[in-house]
Amino acid sequence: MNAINSVTGAKADVKQNLEVADNQVTVGSCFTEAPKMTMRNVNVFYDDKQAIHDVSVDIAKHEVIAMIGPSGCGKSTFLRSLNRMNDTVESCRVEGEICMDGENLYAPKLDVVELRARVGMVFQKPNPFPKSIYDNVAYGPKIHGLADTRVDLDEIVENSLRKASLWEEVKERLHQSGTGLSGGQQQRLCIARAIAVSPEVILMDEPCSALDPIATAKIEELIEELSQNFTIAIVTHSMQQAARVSHRTAYFHLGRLIEVNPTEQVFTMPEHELTEAYITGRFG
């Protein structure tokens, strides 16, 4: 009886809090020392509809930051604004300041080509190009002119595939189509493709949502390894995944950043009631 009461009570609380969310300030440790990326007062609009409200947060160098929250909370939109992928959406407008190494990403003179070479991205659904495995990985280095010789290129491809723990599985069939791989392999191929240009930051937009548990485990393992060399921001709908792979976790709710804290803390003693309500599965 009591349990049920407390649950319904909490739901009522949540409802109340949803209403006060309008003047919500982010709780927890948003800011870090020597950040790789800093976001200040970011607002994102689709036409007149505001998708992100006033988000300020830092991402530290070589950390894995997970962004969680109920679907439609804007976490993907926020992630996509970090390498300006939102530019491809005509109606999308970003306000506020997003900096990497102190440089504003939305400055008019900044070249998005350069930016995206520095901030790579892995998508929800594996999207290998309809080319060979080799060409998929070589694509970035080729367009950016990173390899002077064929040997260099071979080496970059091999390295990237190794880093993405895919080399052993595909080294015999590098020239077969990338679309013929299994889902998990395709996603690792996409990761290999992203790291072939040695970006500084890798954004991952629910990279495992289309994969089975075994493939997911492999990717998660990979993320951990990659975090030694790269800064990673990952959006995930799975709290367990966030708990497993990330150093810090940011909780988004209805376009607002509610709480940012070390992952352990978020999952053991969240500061905000909304966070708590979400991680204990009361909604989402």
Place this chain on the structure above:
Amino acid sequence: MTKPVSTPVNNLEKIRKSLGRRNRSERLFRWYGRLAIFIGLAAVTVLFTDIVSKGHGAFRIAYLQLDVEYNQDLIGVDNLSDPKQLILANWQAVPKQALREQFPDVSGRSDKRKLYGLVSNGAGFDLKDRLLANPLLLGTQEKVWILADDDIDTYYKSWLDGEPYAARLSDKQVKWIGELHDQGKIRLQFNSNLFTRGDSREPEQAGIRGAVMGSLFTLLLTLMLSFPIGVAAAIYLEEFAPKNRWTDFIEVNINNLAAVPSIIFGLLGLAIFINFFHVPRSVPIVGGLVLTLMTLPTIIITSRASIKSVPPSIREAALGMGASKYQMVLHHVLPLALPGMLTGAIIGMAQALGESAPLLMIGMIAFIVDIPGGFSDPATVLPVQIFLWADSPERAFIEKTSAAIMVLLSFLIVMNTSAVWLRKRLERRW
């Protein structure tokens, strides 16, 4: 272990170095795209301006004002109700006489012939019609505006535009026109002949009425045949056809027929309809049959698409009420799919209206003066009329051709916009 070949730092330098070149090629590529669009739009503009600039003049035509006398002796008629007299009468004598009076000092056979050349050689018959409409005029005099010859018309228009084209006129004729102009006895009038008459060898008398009527009859037959057959075929293929080889074969056939060159349909019409079934040549029936076969694939394909767009839930609802499959189709699917089908039919008809190649094969390029009054009268159609006029050597026919094209294009524009309008208006979002 493999040695690290690339580090973020030296990569960044490479990327920055390449940026200028890549952005330049990006801009270039974008300009190629703009250029392509521009070429396409320029083609549309040039085409339309060219046609309009060539053809706008044809809607007005030169008339001369003459004092004509309906002299009974001159014409050779004293009783207008006697058909024999009417046939034997010398109608052209009336404008000739009037011209002689206008320019009394012209003498000599060749000069006189040039003088008579100022008016259309159909002018006498126009006066006859006038006289027959008002028999009291016989024996009287009146001032009448008479249709000028096409060369005169061409010259007068070009002279008004400031670039006189007198290649086909003699100096004397030019002088006479100048005099007439000074007296206000030559002017441009709305060219009603263009819309009320059939074809003629004389450009000033030629009109598109015959061709328009021919097109009308041909299209009417095409619509009557191709729409029901096309819709029936579409209904069968979408709602009743079992998935088997035979229906696959029908589908392949339909898709291929949509891409078969139109002239092949002309060969079919010639060999099957004319030589085998002995349908007479040059008549709207055979034209309509050929165009039916040609437009059928278009109508079937669009009708199928619009049947497909009716959601299955409606079908299930009808069947669930105990309706038979035919009742379901007839009462529910067909009314919902009809707007799309009509759109398809209009587009198909627009295609058929512009089509000429197959009709050349089945004799619809005969020179036909009479305006067809039915499906079995010899006829030509508007695009073929354009083809015939474009082939004519007379300069005045260029203007006529362009005007006929303008009429054809306006028909097409009306049809296509109504198709678009219909689609927008009746489109349903599910």
Place this chain on the structure above:
Amino acid sequence: MQATNILILILGLGIFAFYLGRGRSLALAKPLGGIRHIHSLPSYYGAHVALWCALPSLLLLGLWMIFDDPLINSIVLKSLATGGMAIDASSESLLLNKITNLADGVLPRKGEEPALVVAADLMLRLQEISRWSLTALMMTLTLMGFGWSWSRISSTFRARPQVEKVMEKLLLSCACVAIFTTLGIVLSVLFESIQFFRSVPVDDFVFGLDWSPQTAIREDQVGSSGSFGAVPLFVGTLLISAVAMCIAVPVGLMSAIYLAEYASKSVRSFAKPALEVLAGIPTVVYGFFAALTVAPFLRDLGASFGLSVSSESALAAGGVMGVMIIPFISSLADDVITAVPQSMRDGSLAMGATKSETVRNVIIPAALPGIVGGIMLAVSRAIGETMIVVMAAGMAAKLTANPLDSVTTVTVQIVTLLTGDQEFDSPKTLAAFALGLMLFVVTLMLNIFALQIVKKYREQYD
């Protein structure tokens, strides 16, 4: 009675029968307590009667129209043959033509051979008999059908399934019109072509370098070898099509790319329909434009550079044809480009590729099968295009690859050979059908192949 009159009469009777049948079923239903006590709705009974009334006699009418002329002709010819006239296969059709014209009163009877006049009278008589017997037979059939279906109306008669079965057959036959059309095309061009190849060997036609069909008019030169070599026509067709594709492919493709990838919504909503206007313009208008505007312009332009450009140059015809094909390619290319999933673009852009790099390296390769299929359809259209070349290309068959020169094409020759009045069986007219056969076979192969590619491509991204 005219066939059309019979047709109208039968249809009228059918409608009448519908109401009779419906009325009878209603009358049946009344004492039973309403229409729910008979098996089908009254209109189905009506339809059943109407179908039985009209369909059999309409079928008869169709068959009759196919078979009566050949039958009458053969009887007339037989009567001539028994009358002692020597008839061989080649003069048969000529003779028949003459008799038909005599019978129709097109030719004056005075001064004709008496045997022919007799034959013409026989033909007229036979036609009369045929007409009357047809009318009588159709009336009988109609009445019999009516009586039969009328007698079957009862409260338990399953009218609806029967009517629906017939309806399905009718719908099927409508769908089969497409097959009959293809069949008709194949048969018509094939038969005439076989006749043609009897007098001109196939390899002379396909590989011959000299095309001058006019020489065949003279009696002593009928089918003389060498005058029906179609290679110059093929070359001319290919030359003009090549010029057209040189314009249409880059412009069409680039505008499709620009509209799909770069253009803002407002530009797209304006430019796309504007380009499609080009597709709606009749070919005869393009022909006029090519012959009277573009060709003289190119000739004068060439002259100002000291080049001699023919006033019927392949460049003018091909160029205008290219403009005509632009919207065809651009809309097909637009379809396949927009069918490439957005995730491909995102993947490439997220790597830091510029838009043009994305287009060139990812989108075009992914869309390539669809684009190739579209281009093949466009080639097939260019090869079969008639009016532009008839009006703007030349008549003389020249074996040249110079686009400034005048060439002729397959379609131009078909039109020239078949317009105007000539004997239907001369090799000259038959040659047109042989050309038609070539045209049909080539375009058919292109179409089937291209449609297959496009279909596969669509399925890939569905």
